[in-house]
Amino acid sequence: MIFKPTYILKSVTEISADFMAEKNLKGLILDLDNTLTTHNNPHPAExxxxxxxxxxxxxxxxxxxxxxxxxxxxxxxxxxGLDFVANGKKPLSTGFNKAQEIMNIPFSEIAIVGDQIFTDILGANLKRVRTIYVHPIELESTFFFKIKRFLEKPFLKGF
Ligand SMILES: [Mg+2]
Known part of the structure; x- marks a missing residue:
């Protein structure tokens, strides 16, 4: 299913060494906002x-x-101390492809991590790359985001 994550975790910090080894993952492409910290926050989350x-x-x-x-x-x-791609244009592949080139490991060993179904997860699924959905650190208050979060719900059933 194009909108379903491969794995669902509460936070990036739950991605452990064991998890990576068990799933044969050697790389992570990380979303920033609401994945590594809250929107507009210059500091990483706890x-x-x-x-x-x-x-x-x-x-x-x-x-x-x-x-x-x-x-x-x-x-x-x-x-x-991380490399990055800004203006990544997710769900399009552009940013993911640039990142994979720099990481220099196959997409089969990479998981794409993010808090949004219609950008992070959809984009990765279109490329058949595994995904780790993490719950947004903080729920957004804008109308547009509330609609998006509502529409994401069916794909996160049971979590
Ligand atoms: Mg995000």
């Missing part, structure tokens, strides 16, 4: 910095691919 360091230390390759602009993504990614 435990995220430690989690990134842990993943790096076991050799996991990571890139941020965000639909947000370079002013938002550049300082945040640099702060975590």
């Amino acid at each position: 435990k995220v910095t430690d989690w990134i360091d842990k993943m790096k230390s076991i050799g996991i390759k990571m890139m941020i691919v965000s639909n947000n602009n370079s002013q938002r993504v550049t300082p945040f990614a640099k702060n975590l």
Whole structure:
């Protein structure tokens, strides 16, 4: 199903070394907003910095691919010491392809991680790349986002 995540977790920090090994994953393409921190927040969410360091230390390759602009993504990614693609155009493949090229591992060993069904998950599914849906750190208050979150619900049944 094109809108269904492969795996569903509460937060990125639940992605463990065991999880990566069991699923034969060697890389993660990470969304930024509401995945690594809240919208417009320059600081990573609680435990995220430690989690990134842990993943790096076991050799996991990571890139941020965000639909947000370079002013938002550049300082945040640099702060975590991660490569990134801004203006990623998810659900289109452009950003994912750029990231995969830099990571230099096959898509079969990469999971795409994000909090939005219609960008992160749809985009990955269109490429047949595995996905890890994480619950948004904070629910958005704008009308547009409320509609989106409502429409996502059927694809997250049971969670
Ligand atoms: Mg997001």
